[in-house]
């Protein structure tokens with residue numbers, strides 16, 4: 264981002280003209296819009312000739328100014344004395360620095376919602392210790408840690424700034440990061456919310472597609488914290504539990520795919536295979552009735568519709584851990600298979616995670632891209648959503664719609680789909696969590 268002066272850039276004539284022109288166009292991230300409800304058309308299509316999404320959207324002085332206008336909110340300091348509406352960004356997190364890797368892995372292997380192990384409290388620390396050197400080496404290779412916290416904070420603060428304008432009735436809004444395995448953990452977010460005197464909170468999963476091993480685990484933890492009073496008393500909770508086919512999210516992903524496709528010669532571009540890659544799930548979880556595989560497939564379908572099926576595609580699965588059976592085909596095997604079938608051009612598309620992390624920066628960029636190149640394939644990866652203004656606008660749109668419909672009594676605290684447990688679920692906490700949130704956290 265460009266440097267800001269007192270939260271606002273020095274105004275130039277060019278900027279003023281841009282502002283004047285802007286009165287007749289769609290608002291950009293952080294810009295005020297009071298005349299109409301948020302709609303799909305506000306997720307602008309990118310210019311296929313421009314090099315990246317930011318410039319296509321006009322990463323202009325006006326955008327910098329509009330972001331600057333929200334500077335106080337960026338630092339998450341609600342300006343009024345009214346307690347903020349909390350938007351709790353749920354995600355797994357990652358070690359921000361290499362030495363945090365062990366604690367991250369220990370928390371991860373201790374989570375029986377993710378990996379149920381016999382004698383978990385004894386075996387989990389042992390596995391975490393054994394796995395730490397290899398994973399530390401991967402975080403070192405991607406620059407010394409996971410960027411998930413940096414991106415989640417960026418996305419959350421910018422989303423909250425937009426929300427103040429899109430839904431002033433519940434302003435001020437403040438985003439809180441609640442990671443499941445890395446700092447800031449859910450209890451840290453709870454402490455901050457309690458200190459801020461929060462009375463209304465939205466649990467907003469940052470996994471677009473629902474899995475009981477990801478969003479479900481985060482909600483179980485939030486339920487434990489909420490029930491214990493750690494977040495404060497008398498909070499009214501609601502949940503945004505999935506949004507894998509939201510038009511703004513689909514648009515943001517599609518724009519990044521289009522940008523990657525531009526890197527291929529026009530004459531052969533349409534032959535490029537789009538390989539959507541999502542974190543795999545153990546077959547035991549799939550067969551329990553977990554909705555993730557179906558929901559990731561729905562995202563892919565929506566993206567391909569938005570791209571007017573311009574290219575052949577497959578959905579493949581990466582990052583399986585351990586010896587048990589996982590959802591396939593594995594990304595690595597799919598690349599080898601496509602090479603064998605004579606495919607020469609490939610775009611790898613991360614589809615189940617919204618910011619860069621070890622799977623994109625290490626597994627896709629360092630392992631699979633290298634592997635594909637060695638097999639004679641020209642390969643590019645679609646960028647992760649990271650700081651995409653189209654994506655941040657989508658986050659704000661999802662939340663504003665949720666708050667609006669909830670206030671109007673059109674929806675309850677949880678989605679209809681969230682009420683249904685997996686047919687094979689034997690986890691009592693899932694039942695307690697779902698009914699606690701369905702009562703608005705009471």
Ligand SMILES: C=CC1=C(C)c2cc3[nH]c(cc4nc(cc5[nH]c(cc1n2)c(C)c5CCC(=O)O)C(CCC(=O)O)=C4C)c(C)c3C=C
Pocket residue numbers: 355356357358371377378394398409410411470474476477542543544545548555584615616619620621622
């Ligand atoms: C949608 C995303 C993810 C699903 C679904 C998911 C399921 C899942 N994961 C494991 C085990 C591990 N995952 C690990 C890292 C990791 N997982 C995801 C996302 C999903 N996991 C991400 C984004 C990351 C990396 C975080 C980062 O900062 O980069 C790890 C640790 C790394 C390693 O040891 O390989 C494990 C272990 C299971 C068992 C599972 C489904 C049950």
Ligand code: FES
Pocket residue numbers: 475479551553683684685688689690693
């Ligand atoms: S495992 Fe899916 S609801 Fe419990």
Ligand SMILES: [Fe+2]
Pocket residue numbers: 542582
């Ligand atoms: Fe994982």
